[in-house]
Amino acid sequence: xxxxxxxxxxxxxxxxxxxxxxxxxxxxxxxxxxxxxxxxxxxxxxxxxxxxxxxxxxxxxxxxxxxxxxxxxxxxxxxxxxxxxxxxxxxxxxxxxxxxxxxxxxxxxxxxxxxxxxxxxxxxxxxxxxxxxxxxxxxxxxxxxxxxxxxxxxxxxxxxxxxxxxxxxxxxxxxxxxxxxxxxxxxxxxxxxxxxxxxxxxxxxxxxxxxxxxxxxxxxxxxxxxxxxxxxxxxxxxxxxxxxxxxxxxxxxxxxxxxxxxxxxxxxxxxxxxxxxxxxxxxxxxxxxxxxxxxxxxxxxxxxxxxxxxxxxxxxxxxxxxxxxxxxxxxxxxxxxxxxxxxxxxxxxxxxxxxxxxxxxxxxxxxxxxxxxxxxxxxxxxxxxxxxxxxxxxx
Amino acid sequence: xxxxxxxxxxxxxxxxxxxxxxxxxxxxxxxxxxxxxxxxxxxxxxxxxxxxxxxxxxxxxxxxxxxxxxxxxxxxxxxxxxxxxxxxxxxxxxxxxxxxxxxxxxxxxxxxxxxxxxxxxxxxxxxxxxxxxxxxxxxxxxxxxxxxxxxxxxxxxxxxxxxxxxxxxxxxxxxxxxxxxxxxxxxxxxxxxxxxxxxxxxxxxxxxxxxxxxxxxxxxxxxxxxxxxxxxxxxxxxxxxxxxxxxxxxxxxxxxxxxxxxxxxxxxx
Numbered sequence: 001x002x003x004x005x006x007x008x009x010x011x012x013x014x015x016x017x018x019x020x021x022x023x024x025x026x027x028x029x030x031x032x033x034x035x036x037x038x039x040x041x042x043x044x045x046x047x048x049x050x051x052x053x054x055x056x057x058x059x060x061x062x063x064x065x066x067x068x069x070x071x072x073x074x075x076x077x078x079x080x081x082x083x084x085x086x087x088x089x090x091x092x093x094x095x096x097x098x099x100x101x102x103x104x105x106x107x108x109x110x111x112x113x114x115x116x117x118x119x120x121x122x123x124x125x126x127x128x129x130x131x132x133x134x135x136x137x138x139x140x141x142x143x144x145x146x147x148x149x150x151x152x153x154x155x156x157x158x159x160x161x162x163x164x165x166x167x168x169x170x171x172x173x174x175x176x177x178x179x180x181x182x183x184x185x186x187x188x189x190x191x192x193x194x195x196x197x198x199x200x201x202x203x204x205x206x207x208x209x210x211x212x213x214x215x216x217x218x219x220x221x222x223x224x225x226x227x228x229x230x231x232x233x234x235x236x237x238x239x240x241x242x243x244x245x246x247x248x249x250x251x252x253x254x255x256x257x258x259x260x261x262x263x264x265x266x267x268x269x270x271x272x273x274x275x276x277x278x279x280x281x282x283x284x285x286x287x288x289x290x291x292x293x294x295x296x297x298x299x300x301x302x303x304x305x306x307x308x309x310x311x312x313x314x315x316x317x318x319x320x321x322x323x324x325x326x327x328x329x330x331x332x333x334x335x336x337x338x339x340x341x342x343x344x345x346x347x348x349x350x351x352x353x354x355x356x357x358x359x360x361x362x363x364x365x366x367x368x369x370x371x372x373x374x375x376x377x378x379x380x381x382x383x384x385x386x387x388x389x390x391x392x393x394x395x
Numbered sequence: 396x397x398x399x400x401x402x403x404x405x406x407x408x409x410x411x412x413x414x415x416x417x418x419x420x421x422x423x424x425x426x427x428x429x430x431x432x433x434x435x436x437x438x439x440x441x442x443x444x445x446x447x448x449x450x451x452x453x454x455x456x457x458x459x460x461x462x463x464x465x466x467x468x469x470x471x472x473x474x475x476x477x478x479x480x481x482x483x484x485x486x487x488x489x490x491x492x493x494x495x496x497x498x499x500x501x502x503x504x505x506x507x508x509x510x511x512x513x514x515x516x517x518x519x520x521x522x523x524x525x526x527x528x529x530x531x532x533x534x535x536x537x538x539x540x541x542x543x544x545x546x547x548x549x550x551x552x553x554x555x556x557x558x559x560x561x562x563x564x565x566x567x568x569x570x571x572x573x574x575x576x577x578x579x580x581x582x583x584x585x586x587x588x589x590x591x592x593x594x595x596x597x598x599x600x601x602x603x604x605x606x607x608x609x610x611x612x613x614x615x616x617x618x619x620x621x622x623x624x625x626x627x628x629x630x631x632x633x634x635x636x637x638x639x640x641x642x643x644x645x646x647x648x649x650x651x652x653x654x655x656x657x658x659x660x661x662x663x664x
Binding site for chain 2: 052
């Protein structure tokens with residue numbers, strides 16, 4: 001039954017498996033759709049779709065398959081606005097018109113509706129012809145016709161086609177191909193367990209209990225040990241703004257994965273623009289009011305911190321090697337100097353790059369090559385992240 | 396099989412009701428997602444009350460392990476007993492204490508098991524429960540006993556989407572996303588909590604509430620429990636319904652963040 005629907009869903013990017021499909025068949029067999037189309041729609045949705053982000057995609061497929069309504073034919077925003085009039089007075093009830101309307105079949109109403117959608121140019125309420133509110137026509141909102149199509153407004157009679165047509169879940173779509181979960185799994189690799197962390201002794205220590213008990217001639221001596229804890233401290237430095245805008249979704253996925261990973265002993269995230277200069281910023285907005293001196297980071301975070309740079313490493317040579325205003329006499333003179341300082345202080349550092357090496361213009365590839373020769377560089381993909389994590393652990 | 400139709404003090408949407416019944420008939424866990432404050436946890440209580448079954452709640456924390464829900468073998472207790480005598484320690488069964496999942500399996504009647512906020516736990520947590528939730532049984536190696544559910548419990552799992560759940564786990568669940576109630580449903584919900592509510596106060600409060608929720612600048616949107624508290628406050632202090640929208644009295648009940656209150660005051664016309 002509806003096998004093509006399964007393939008349509010899969011083709012549209014919904015990861016529906018056979019397990020779920022079989023469940024659906026079983027549910028249909030047991031009559032869980034309440035022999036109704038709305039029931040069928042809900043049943044399909046709650047068994048086949050597992051994230052509200054995919055509801056919209058599902059709605060479109062459902063419409064496509066069961067109705068053949070192409071999704072381009074959406075209602076214009078204007079039309080919906082005309083219909084947002086829930087509290088105006090009712091038009092007059094016309095018994096004759098009601099009888100006429102009642103005779104129209106569903107197909108006829110649909111056809112008329114399509115027709116009006118193209119004809120209608122302005123707001124019409126309380127009437128019996130146009131799409132409008134409080135009237136006698138067979139379409140619109142808060143109307144008095146015994147049958148017809150609801151357009152806009154809060155739905156009361158949740159008929160399947162219309163509910164799907166509302167596409168209420170549009171806001172939840174996330175057209176990101178990369179899964180945060182995949183990133184998280186990659187980040188999980190970044191752990192070094194140690195029992196030397198300063199934690200209360202809560203774990204039962206079998207070895208020492210046996211040993212001490214034996215030494216006391218069988219008198220039980222319970223021993224506890226400190227639980228093993230991840231010791232990795234991570235410093236994430238992200239390029240923000242400018243050419244990085246293009247990769248913002250990817251970077252935000254990484255950011256979310258990192259900030260949701262609770263297994264790091266310590267985690268700090270700072271932002272920079274293009275290259276590191278005197279200050280590192282707390283927010284991606286690059287606001288000097290909320291920033292820390294780069295010096296402070298270098299002197300306060302010990303060298304066992306693992307550092308991950310995220311950036312496209314593309315900038316003009318001036319931004320990398322030109323001296324910037326206000327640099328100290330013997331301090332770092334340019335962005336590259338700062339990168340060298342980080343390189344010297346933190347032996348475990350990698351650079352994640354969301355973009356590729358630019359093959360046009362030496363000006364751009366120059367900065368890329370310079371940075372890649374300083375830090376091991378990995379592409380910001382799941383695979384690249386995994387490799388990078390390995391690199392951070394092994395050196 | 397009993398059908399769930401909502402209960403006296405919990406108003407459900409038709410879709411949710413359907414999802415609950417699908418999960419019960421197919422004997423699959425029901426996974427509920429939704430904004431905080433849409434009554435995910437309350438649902439389990441309502442189902443238990445409506446079907447007159449016992450509710451068991453397993454609250455998940457970041458330190459919870461899947462094993463905790465099955466059983467705990469109290470080794471230390473057994474060691475102490477062996478040393479200080481008393482009862483015989485041969486019976487290991489005595490030291491195996493079932494967790495919430497084990498309790499639900501061995502309950503004499505069908506139970507409702509709520510696994511609350513599953514996303515709080517470790518990334519691997521849901522995967523560790525796959526077999527147990529699928530087969531509704533688990534094995535205790537220490538005693539050689541298999542705990543098997545006589546009556547498969549109705550399992551309800553809630554998630555606040557803090558972490559994504561693994562695919563293999565999702566595939567076994569019936570999924571429902573609880574939307575934020577629209578005005579109409581909200582009116583019903585509020586009426587359940589307050590009988591004899593002044594009509595104009597209700598309309599004004601609802602209008603103000605949904606307008607606040609629509610402001611994009613608000614970081615933490617007020618939810619159902621907040622509007623109920625707010626109306627409680629408005630009634631208690633005898634607020635004038637005509638001034639609710641313009642004055643927004645007791646705003647602190649609705650908005651919990653200082654910056655939200657400030658932005659609201661700036662943007663409210």
